[in-house]
Amino acid sequence: MAETKHEILTGWVVDEFTEVTIDDLTRFCSVRREKIVELVSEGIIEPVNRAERDWRFPSRSLSRAGRAVRLESDLEINLHAVAVILDLLDQIDRLRRQGPGREA
């Protein structure tokens, strides 16, 4: 595409009110649909509705799925181990937030 130095690009914030589709996830992670289905069956991401044909996911699934796919291939581990790692990372985040001097 041409130089866009002077054009200002405007996007939208993927916030907690945004939902994403399985197509969004496959493109975001550069994976095939089956990989997303695997992530769901491993409980790594959870759709907000049941019907697989028009699954919708909370927007935080984008970064979570992206992380999962990267960890799986970069660390050469299976998705079950990835799920454990992601849960532990969440726990570290929570503990860090509640750390000394930050309690509510």
Added chain:
Amino acid sequence: MEYKDYYKILGVERSASADDIKAAYRKLARQNHPDINKEKGAEARFKEIAEAYEVLKDPEKRAAYDQVGQGFRPGQEFRPPPGWDSGFEFSGGDPGEGQDFSDFFESLFGRARQGRARRAGSAEFRARGQDHHAKIFIDLPDSYQGATRIITLRGAELDENGQVRMRERQVSVSIPKGVQPGQMIRLSGQGSPGIGGAAAGDLYLEVEFNPNSAYRVEGKDVYLDLPVAPWEAALGGKVKSPTPSGVVDLTIPANSGQGRKLRLKGRGIPAREPGDLYVVLQIALPPGNTPEAQRIYREMEQKLAFNPRQSLGV
């Protein structure tokens, strides 16, 4: 371009077996993976490690690397000999389009990618362009007021001959008001161009905040440590407090203790449902370095029955 010693990066001997290389990579990858290790520099280290493994795990690439790299030291100026790769055909292990390897790697192994892209381009086939990802660092006030940032994106693009080339482009991006750390800004159609007339991919910008000496941000809530004098905390009253949206008059309730949190509702990040600003009182002690200050402290000692160590039982 600098020669890279892939063996040294993985910490293995040049004679290392495939199993040794795999073990060394896995250990280093676990320790340095940017999704796990949030330290500064982990991402750069991981990239080097992944690049080294990409070459050394593949017998063809490793052989080519060994042959061309004989006698070079890390950091030494490197130029591949003319026609060095004529004897090699790289069959597998093509790194994905999204991988961003060093110029050194590209000069040795970039050819395999170009071949693949040409094949894809010549076939009658439509595919939507890939999504791109980038990080963008903003300051807290940008999230309160909105801002425009010029960012440089580096990515692979197809040129007119269907060759993949790395190129940089600058774009101005508007930072929407109310964006929170960790959230993404999605720019439609700003990823890779589609093939065969299909739509371009999207560009996702992951938002990170530059560290701020006064405020810390958690989700959409913002925290500020506000120093107060002992009498302000004890007697209460109005004090001035900075906030990311300007100075406010803050009422401190009488008899406030160290660390008391005052919530300013809706003065956190102005998201669709705005966050709150928490002002955390930090009682600052006036120095006791004048006769007058010492007199007042002595008077407090005599007149206030105060034992700060009561809870410790002494």
